[in-house]
Amino acid sequence: MLSLSQIEKIYRTDTVETLALNNISLEVAKGEFLSIMGPSGCGKSTLLNIMGLLDEPTSGQITIENQVIHGYSDKALSQFRNEKIGFIFQSYHLINDLPVLDNVELPLLYRKVSSKERRKLATEALEKVGLSNRMKHYPTQLSGGQKQRVAIARAIVGRPDLILADEPTGNLDSAMGHEIMEILEQLNTADRTTIVMVTHDEGMAKRTHRLVRLFDGALVSSNQFYTA
Amino acid sequence: MRRRKFFTFISLFGISMTLMILILLTSFYEHIFGGKYPEVYRDRTLFATMIEEADTSNGNNAMRRGPMSLSYINKYVKTLETPEKVAFSSSPNTVNTYGNGKKLKLFFKYTDPVFWEITQFEFLEGKPFNQQTIDANEAVAVINNDTRDDYFGKGVSAIGKTIEINGQDLRVIGVVRGCPITRMMVSADVYMPYHLQKRDPANTQLNGEYMVMALAKSKADLPRIQAEYNDVVKRIPLPKDDFFKPQVLNASLKPYFESMAADTFFNNSDGSTRARFYLFAAAFALLFMSLPAINLVNINISRILERSSEIGIRKAFGASSRTLVWQFIIENVMLTIIGGIIALVLSGAFIAWFNQSDLIPYADLAINWKVAIIAFVLSVVFGLMSGVFPAWRMSKLPVVDALKG
Ligand SMILES: Nc1ncnc2c1ncn2[C@@H]1O[C@H](COP(=O)(O)OP(=O)(O)OP(=O)(O)O)[C@@H](O)[C@H]1O
Ligand SMILES: [Mg+2]
Numbered sequence: 001m002l003s004l005s006q007i008e009k010i011y012r013t014d015t016v017e018t019l020a021l022n023n024i025s026l027e028v029a030k031g032e033f034l035s036i037m038g039p040s041g042c043g044k045s046t047l048l049n050i051m052g053l054l055d056e057p058t059s060g061q062i063t064i065e066n067q068v069i070h071g072y073s074d075k076a077l078s079q080f081r082n083e084k085i086g087f088i089f090q091s092y093h094l095i096n097d098l099p100v101l102d103n104v105e106l107p108l109l110y111r112k113v114s115s116k117e118r119r120k121l122a123t124e125a126l127e128k129v130g131l132s133n134r135m136k137h138y139p140t141q142l143s144g145g146q147k148q149r150v151a152i153a154r155a156i157v158g159r160p161d162l163i164l165a166d167e168p169t170g171n172l173d174s175a176m177g178h179e180i181m182e183i184l185e186q187l188n189t190a191d192r193t194t195i196v197m198v199t200h201d202e203g204m205a206k207r208t209h210r211l212v213r214l215f216d217g218a219l220v221s222s223n224q225f226y227t228a
Numbered sequence: 229m230r231r232r233k234f235f236t237f238i239s240l241f242g243i244s245m246t247l248m249i250l251i252l253l254t255s256f257y258e259h260i261f262g263g264k265y266p267e268v269y270r271d272r273t274l275f276a277t278m279i280e281e282a283d284t285s286n287g288n289n290a291m292r293r294g295p296m297s298l299s300y301i302n303k304y305v306k307t308l309e310t311p312e313k314v315a316f317s318s319s320p321n322t323v324n325t326y327g328n329g330k331k332l333k334l335f336f337k338y339t340d341p342v343f344w345e346i347t348q349f350e351f352l353e354g355k356p357f358n359q360q361t362i363d364a365n366e367a368v369a370v371i372n373n374d375t376r377d378d379y380f381g382k383g384v385s386a387i388g389k390t391i392e393i394n395g396q397d398l399r400v401i402g403v404v405r406g407c408p409i410t411r412m413m414v415s416a417d418v419y420m421p422y423h424l425q426k427r428d429p430a431n432t433q434l435n436g437e438y439m440v441m442a443l444a445k446s447k448a449d450l451p452r453i454q455a456e457y458n459d460v461v462k463r464i465p466l467p468k469d470d471f472f473k474p475q476v477l478n479a480s481l482k483p484y485f486e487s488m489a490a491d492t493f494f495n496n497s498d499g500s501t502r503a504r505f506y507l508f509a510a511a512f513a514l515l516f517m518s519l520p521a522i523n524l525v526n527i528n529i530s531r532i533l534e535r536s537s538e539i540g541i542r543k544a545f546g547a548s549s550r551t552l553v554w555q556f557i558i559e560n561v562m563l564t565i566i567g568g569i570i571a572l573v574l575s576g577a578f579i580a581w582f583n584q585s586d587l588i589p590y591a592d593l594a595i596n597w598k599v600a601i602i603a604f605v606l607s608v609v610f611g612l613m614s615g616v617f618p619a620w621r622m623s624k625l626p627v628v629d630a631l632k633g
Contacts, residue, residue: 049627049628052544054543054544054626054627054628054631055626055627055628056626074548074549074550075548075549075550078543078546078547078548078549078551079546079548081543081544081545081546082545082546083546087544087545089631093537093540093541093544093631094541095538095541095542097538106541106542106545107545107546109547110542110545110546110547110548110551111546154545158545158546
């Protein structure tokens with residue numbers, strides 16, 4: 001599904017050079033639920049952003065579904081993200097000026113989908129996360145857990161093959177985190193969606209197929225709990 | 229993209245207010261300086277409202293200025309060869325009279341018959357006076373329709389009836405559709421043939437009560453008329469008395485704008501009066517337009533910074549830079565178009581209201597479409613530059629940076 005080969009990411013500012021990712025090679029199989037752990041600042045988000053083509057590596061190669069991502073135009077990258085990848089962020093990143101339903105419809109806005117079809121798919125996605133009664137609300141009127149469920153609905157509405165979740169439960173209490181985790185597990189088992197999730201919670205990580213640990217930008221260990 | 233209502237309102241307000249004020253100002257300008265009813269030949273007519281005799285010899289600084297006397301006009305202006313026609317009329321004056329049980333305050337003018345040839349008044353009934361009227365010493369008057377309605381009753385025919393002006397009973401021989409008072413060379417409620425003016429004929433001074441209009445055969449003749457008149461003026465002997473011994477006569481025939489701007493800051497004897505005014509007006513308009521433009525630029529930039537995370541989100545979920553920039557373009561152009569439409573509708577409504585209100589009787593303001601369209605295009609350009617450039621820069625950022633906001 002996804003393969004990283006010798007990925008390096010260096011942040012340069014005027015005074016310092018940060019080696020955020022150091023020679024990372026990683027394979028994610030189709031249908032796998034992978035978790036990533038590591039101390040703060042070790043490069044987890046950086047890695048996820050590179051997987052999601054939101055950021056470019058300084059060197060190394062990314063392959064998604066056998067396509068080497070290299071020299072893609074902005075337009076091609078956008079289209080690729082739109083069709084293949086769904087993002088879930090720790091801080092939700094919803095558009096506060098838009099009601100919930102419009103937020104969920106967002107990925108479909110950049111596809112050739114009729115507005116009726118968009119509405120239908122977004123409603124279904126919201127039903128999946130148990131929020132169909134909040135469609136007309138605005139994000140600011142929702143709790144953190146509800147916001148994250150809206151974000152999940154948005155990530156899945158376009159039926160991407162890959163979901164990248166950066167600490168999706170990081171801002172939530174354990175009960176809510178539990179619920180979010182269940183939704184992700186459901187997506188993984190029922191729809192065979194590949195999921196890569198960054199987490200600080202051992203318990204969550206243990207529910208996934210495999211856990212890799214990062215330290216100072218390098219992969220240090222890998223635990224297989226289950227197989228996909 | 230959905231915009232914040234408040235920002236939308238501010239931008240819209242800025243755009244439409246600016247455009248509206250520009251439209252209204254030019255409309256008033258046209259109303260006063262454009263050649264409109266009944267002065268349809270204004271662009272090939274030259275005007276003189278005043279002459280000035282001056283004595284600056286031996287440290288003196290005496291001058292006498294004012295309209296012209298009949299004798300002056302007959303001797304030095306009517307005799308010009310280049311103009312097609314020369315007409316004169318007295319400077320506007322008011323008189324009180326009683327009609328229909330009401331006290332009326334009327335503007336009156338004494339004119340010569342040529343006045344009716346250079347102006348193109350519409351006669352609702354009757355006809356103008358002519359040379360025979362004057363030769364036969366008839367006591368007649370032409371009045372405008374408001375005066376007819378006030379003095380004789382609404383819609384009542386006035387021809388042959390008598391109106392009392394300055395203690396004189398005048399027979400009404402014509403009723404014209406009135407024109408706004410801003411056209412001061414021609415506007416009046418009552419027009420009388422100049423022989424009824426008793427004071428001036430005896431006046432042998434240069435100064436008197438009359439203003440002059442000289443119609444050229446073509447626009448190309450205007451400078452030639454001016455040159456001929458200047459030549460004449462140089463040779464006019466200046467009457468001197470014990471108190472005032474003028475050496476110089478300042479007198480010239482000028483296009484309408486210059487003759488009206490004679491006492492303003494724009495006045496410039498080298499003939500660039502109008503150019504100066506236009507330069508000033510254009511600078512003013514630009515300055516004036518730049519206010520909402522800067523406001524718009526500011527709002528757009530701050531909004532885009534504020535919405536950078538939105539741009540990041542949209543890019544993460546598949547919007548390309550191009551799509552986003554297009555959205556900004558459409559958003560800005562739509563906003564400007566709506567602002568323009570609001571401005572047009574509001575100015576249209578204001579003008580309609582103003583024209584039918586009696587603030588200026590007979591007002592005939594209209595929208596100057598050329599100015600409206602130029603201003604409109606400029607605001608679209610501003611809108612585009614201010615909205616699209618920052619959006620374009622923002623959309624070039626890596627998505628992660630935009631997401632961080
Ligand atoms: N835009 C940037 N410019 C410079 N350095 C950066 C930038 N983004 C991240 N870094 C640095 O790269 C390293 C990895 O950052 P990253 O955000 O990937 O860590 P993380 O593992 O996600 O941490 P956390 O658990 O706190 O989210 C950090 O040292 C960080 O300071
Ligand atoms: Mg992080």
